[in-house]
Amino acid sequence: MRIAALALALALAPLAAHADQPLSAGQRFAQDAIIVDTHIDAPTGLLRHWADLGLDTPKVEFDYPRARQGGLDIAFMSIYTSPGEDAAGTATQTAHTQIDAVEAMVGRRPEQFAVLRSPKDFERLNAHNQRVLLALGMENGAPIGDDLSRLKLFFDRGVRYITLAHSEDNRISDSSYSRKRTWKGLSPFGEKVVDEMNRLGIMVDVSHLSDDAVRDVLARSKAPVIASHSGLRHFTPGFERNLSDELAKAVAAKGGVVQVVFGNAFVDPASAADTQAYFVASAKFEEEQAAARKRGETPKSSEAFDKQWEAAHPPRTVKIDAVLDQIDYAVKLLGADHVGIGSDFDGVSGALPEGLKSVADYPNLIDGMKARGHSDETIRRVLGGNLLRVWAEVEAKAVRS
Template structure:
């Protein structure tokens, strides 16, 4: 029944989107599998884009990578909306307000299109919310712990608003943890406050996310947390030697041993060695740029804008062509290294400026991933686990261990 209803949904929006097959074309094997399986993507950056330029994501929106028509075409069931704040917003004291405003934007999207979207706060509610129709369920993941400041009580507030995982740091060290991109390593891992944050997240039932963290910080989280942890959008360093943003075999196995899951990211920067080197070079150059602009301000000179730096960098470093095989290789290796119960997907759609592998350009393309995994000999059971079953299991376990 579900496949038939979804086939009608695909046909209904076919004329509005050039990406969607015509109504008289049968679904491919990958599309049929995608419509029947539960697909959970743990990292989609739509909220940041909504604040820059409001789009009605219930309609086909070609300039972004997540919208309702393509999500239904791709079989996406649960999309974790990334509530992202930058180190600059943390320094300016605006991160808390930005996070609340992004959550407001997600709630507004649901309020305007309740037949298409609903907020998912617990894996227990998935089936109930699906009974009302073919909706995409939106969960919330906070990327960067900056919005809680130094106030643990804000964790309870953001949990009440629906946040179900927190990436403790992003591209710079913060109050909680060291970042894999930051060379300073202020805490040599988690800070004392960060240890309290992990404890409180365990108590509330918020998943602790180790993506973006330094190796020492990941080790500290694993030692501290009483619940399984996740990497919401990380690659495996086996393919990108020296790129600390991705997980080493040692740390990936430690995440799995604790019952957690590594959600393999799609972005070129994390799955392609040359692109990973470009990404690390960007953060190194960005840090140097910030130091130069601080010195300029101290001299009384007019500093250059961050946008000017980013535009120049992107012009000099255009996205590389990467095949879907780069992501399939990561998933293959992850399954062999960790077992089929500890690998999932966290695309980073709308967060990597379109630098994505061929065949994985939007939420319409999960069927291509499925067909690639099938071609490599993975069983239907394993593929279902990777698509969403593993993440839902871990989320449920974290929730069960909570003592709010």
């Protein structure tokens, strides 16, 4: 069904493949299936340095030619704001500017991209199998501030899921990375946020949340919830950023879906340990700089800390099997109806497994799943069918006025 689109993409991306090469089984499957990736961090990069992602752009992991080569149909653009931007009061503006960047990309390349606001619009917007449809997911609820009305404002701009917190506690929820545990789960305001998201039809995302916060969300939400980009803690013991078996099963029991992430830090035990150590060291660094400010000293920059850390902890070599192991385990634990993919492309500084380095590489995942005995039906569900089902259910339960 989508072979012609693939031929065009291959012609536009000569560094990755050639149009005259025969398609692998995984490539043929990818062009026919609907692939939904719930977490791609392209907007953050666009604000740092604008690039025309309608063209082959080797320094990033998402662009149009490679997306079509890989069979990607729906890419959730991550509207990410940091705890620092929250503290500075700039998170709301940053979020709007990132959405502006996505809209500008669509405006410049309407034949290649379109904004997707509802699963009902998929067939209409993708009628000729040429476009990559861009949905919006907000990573960190900080842009909401303490104003519930902003949820409607961001919904109207196209945001269809919100990751309630990121790497630190905020007004809404505790973070899995935080040592403070300000609310011991959701805050009272966070409960109202979940209620309003249910009312509007915005998917509640529990990735990044503390275990207690995930439990609170599951108890509060009247609609299925998602984990937009999470691994399973079974493979990374003690790493709370990944979901425990108990919580993953609870997400599934509520009708939701766990979108398996690709980044090394979430699928490889050694890389996960590095990540945990980073957040401990970073928190200590920030405490030291705060103390320096009180003494009237000039604090060191967090950028310098990160640069030094990255130099001392280069990315490890991880094979695609680490992601396939997660998918295998998730399907057995949760059932084939409750597993999806949320890569974190452009969000993990290139620390990705071999064979999953960009949006061109979904066929490698398909080939791996086929080799491990997954049925075509299961693969289609994992690639996108499950997420579209949950999105439609959340939308159906909304009572917008």
